[in-house]
Amino acid sequence: MQRIGVFVCWCGSNIAGTVDVQAVSEALKNEPGVVFSTNYQYMCSQAGQELIINSVKEHNLTGIVVCSCSPRMHEATFRKTAAAAGINPYMVEIANIREQCSWIHKDMEIGTEKAIILGKAAIAKVNLNAPLTPGESPVTKRALVIGGGIAGIQTALDIAEAGFPVDIVETKPTIGGKMAQIDKTFPTLDCAACILTPKMVDVAQNDKIRIFSYSEVEDVKGFVGNFDVKIKKKARYVKEDICTGCGVCTEKCPMKKVPNEFNLGMDNRRAIYIPFAQAVPKVATIDPNACNMLKSGKCGLCAKVCTAGAIDYTQKDEIIEEKYGAIVAATGFNPISMDKFDEYAYNQSKDVITSLEFERLTNAAGPTAGKLLRPSDGKHPHKIVFVQCVGSRCESCAEKGKEYCSKICCMYTAKHAMLTRDKYPDTEVYVFYIDVRTPGKAFDEFYRRAVEEYNVHYIKGMVGKISPEGDKLMVRGSDLLNNKQLTIDADLVVLAAAIEPDKSARPLATMLTASMDTNDFFTEAHPKLRPVESPTAGVFLSGACQGPKDIPETVSQASAAAAKVIGLLAKDKLTGNPCVAQANELMCNGCSSCEKVCPYGAITYVDKEFRMPNRTTAIRRVASVNPAVCQGCGACTVACPSGAMDLNGFLNKQIIAEVDAICK
């Protein structure tokens, strides 16, 4: 029989406000196994924990029930407390009487009654708890960073700095990501390339970092500390180690009309190309969809002009298998498609562009060499309208836009407006906005400068329709502050398109078994306290794949993720979760049902000799669970027809005891 202590937490008034904690601790006193029951203001505080420790010693407790906040919050805390008191940490159960009770019920009587039932369920469970000891597994001291934008770059550099090898996998032929496409950065207006490219070079030169560019993660198996990853290195038809990046091939290639994705299709590149001058790795890549040689075997010009002999038309996709201890997702974002926003005439007029296209138009390395010219006729625009929140904060347009705020648009629009007015003072600039959101160091000052120093016309209101008329774009919108409808005959319209997670994030999340929110942003293990970790152990989050972020925030999160990775890789061994499945060999049929449903391949079979009736023996095939691999989902426990499989910490009898306690 257990000797259980019950500790009811007030959580200040969070629980005590709607639950009569005294009544709860009194009521639970009489439950089977309970030898001590008390309540205290803050059980998680130092004093609260000491109360538990002293009670354990005083009453010889073997099990602890804490009626408090969610176990997701403090289960770990109280397990440590139990350990400090000298009992097995897994002899602790939490009754969640805050999130599931005091916070949702307003009536004291109802709250108290429910809290007692939840407490009884936890007591019923603890009565059947048994001490558990976690197993240990080794850690592969190498990290994988998926995505080579500024987030991935910063994370990789920081991990390498700590002395651990890192691999970056980037789907594009070069690292650099979105930041490489940006012209200037707010709020300091220094050029993005000037601060990004040195970091790219650092990555290339760091001998701890390997870059798998033009590559994708194909498969992830394993678990924290022991991931087995397959990386598909797509054939770029150029030998990476031989190509010097001289660029002669990219000038000679006869296929000149391939839309240049780096410039968002606003100009063309060749079939063999280097995305931009500072690309890392600076090697050419052949676009197999455009190259004549690869499509029809006719041409071969690049091979002829390549003095290094780097061209290899026979190159095949290559699968690289590597072990990692930690994986960082840094898959970044993309602006959403403007195809569904007919009201903004994005597909009708070339002069309606997105903000990222605007970045390329003002970038010295862009299609217009940095001159702000209209894409339709190459003329200098004199009246520019910026439309904010295109698809952001759009509750009514879920099918084409996003409900969330894309966060970065207010600032980059202010930047664009300011830069335009600075370079071309003869240009009138209008910005339509819902709200201007500028929290951040020196951000609001920046926006004020745009309005006050640069005379950018900020109009609170949304644009209803944009219609091309002649060479003008008639922008009809409302000015809410003046309560007026207005029409602006603009030369150029820039849409601040909402941003969304990269499309590769969803399949990657599935491979990593990392959870995502409804918008396909990765979910963090805790929104406030563990913002750079995924709930899946060993998977970390860096940059905009976790939520919209500007560069400073991305970089800080990237470094934070790196710190977490370093913390993990610095360990030689990990102690696992002891709540793993266990097969009762006497009952196991060896039917393989459990093996088939196990997502981790944790179950194998062994032949064992068993005693049978009449002094005979028989060899039977029985399941055996690898506790280091088992993650404790319990799929096997239900698949098992005989009930031979059970899950430590969530035993059949424990769950049934909880059911019984609740239904009593």
Added chain:
Amino acid sequence: MQVNGEYKPLIVAFCCNWCSYAGADLAGTNRSNYPDNVKIIKVPCSCRVNPMFILRAFQRGADGVILCGCHPGDCHYTSGNYYTRRRMALLFSMLNFLGIEKERTRVEWVSAAEGAKFAATMNEFTEAVAKLGENKRLEDLRCKR
């Protein structure tokens, strides 16, 4: 079940640790009200829920049983909820085949971000079960109070 001579539906909700339990926590954090009839049992994954647990709940006086797990594709364990989906589709269909009201059993996918959905689901489910009245078809008279 009967409480002080009045019918008050008892709902047992099995919630997976990673999504739905967190969703329930979020409902609490947001102070989203849902009936106190709902009592949550935490399981690591919805696939841990054995049909025996569900029958046990009905036997002991539950009037409705709901299983909440991660959305398909989001299972912390990759595939657990896919098995749940099949098992429960078949089990619920069988219960209904035996004449058990189909409104008494439900599976709902609730992510950690869907506190509001959790509360709404529980409100709606409790109401639906309340309409049915007491669970008479899977009750065990020995467990009656």
Added chain:
Amino acid sequence: MQKITSEALINKACELLENKTVNRVLGWKVGEFAYDITPALFTDCDSLKSDFVFGDFCGANFSKYLVSETRKSDEKVLVFLKPCDTYSFNQLLTENRFNRENVYAIGIPCEGMADISKIKAAVGDGIVGLSSEGDKIIVDTLYDGKQEIDAKSVMAERCAVCKSKKCVAYDELMGEEGEIVDSNRFDEVEKLEKMTEDERYAFWQGELSRCIRCNACRDICPACTCENCVFDNPESSVQNKAISDSFEEKMFHIIRAFHVAGRCTDCGECSRVCPQNIPLHLLNRKFIKDINDFYGEYQAGAEVGNRAPLVDYTLEDLEPGEALERGAEN
């Protein structure tokens, strides 16, 4: 009614015993009454000749016996398998329940088995002898002497809707290779599905309330080969030896059917052995029908190594709510 004779099977068994291919034979043996046939193990030709029988009352599916029988000796055991038994045989192999090498399986054709309760209903009590001639069954009764009845009219329900006359597993096939049959085996399930919840509840309440919890359905079921059945395991929460509440009846049969869902080959043994004549196979068939409807046609035991539907999934599987809606549409 059966095309293959006892003599042919006895001769084959004797031959295999004599040439030491096998050292024992799982077969049917006449019991107290002609229709009361029991499974038996034969180890010599003499006993085969005196006791072995094959006829219209040899419904017993031997595949399950192989689990324990093969453990007893490394030498092969001979088993005769009717087409529906071969499915169970394969399913057990899929679940690694016995060693294929320890068995010599002979597939035999089956023309359908007779249901003694139907015969009794037709001729009354006091049956002292039974024989078959062509399509007729000759019943010798205490009171009315010999009566001839049409074999088809007294065929067991499960045989009337036979799903397959094809042996899907054997070392040797006797008689002709049969075909998979397009049967109407789900008609009865559909009839129930079309009822209202209340009607279905009343129907099953009526049927299951007769359950005396003798466990015969479980004990005969070739899918129920667990080393330790949950119903015998005090830790399982469902262990019980007697029905003491109507809940128990339903719980027992739901769990029983669920445990074999996706593994049940629809051999119908559960209903055959039920002393209370509860149509238990309808529960299993409901699962089979649902599995077919929800996840595509699946026949347990059709091949060794098939992945049972409940240990499998697709990303697009229907939701449990949709499953219930489909039920409501019927």
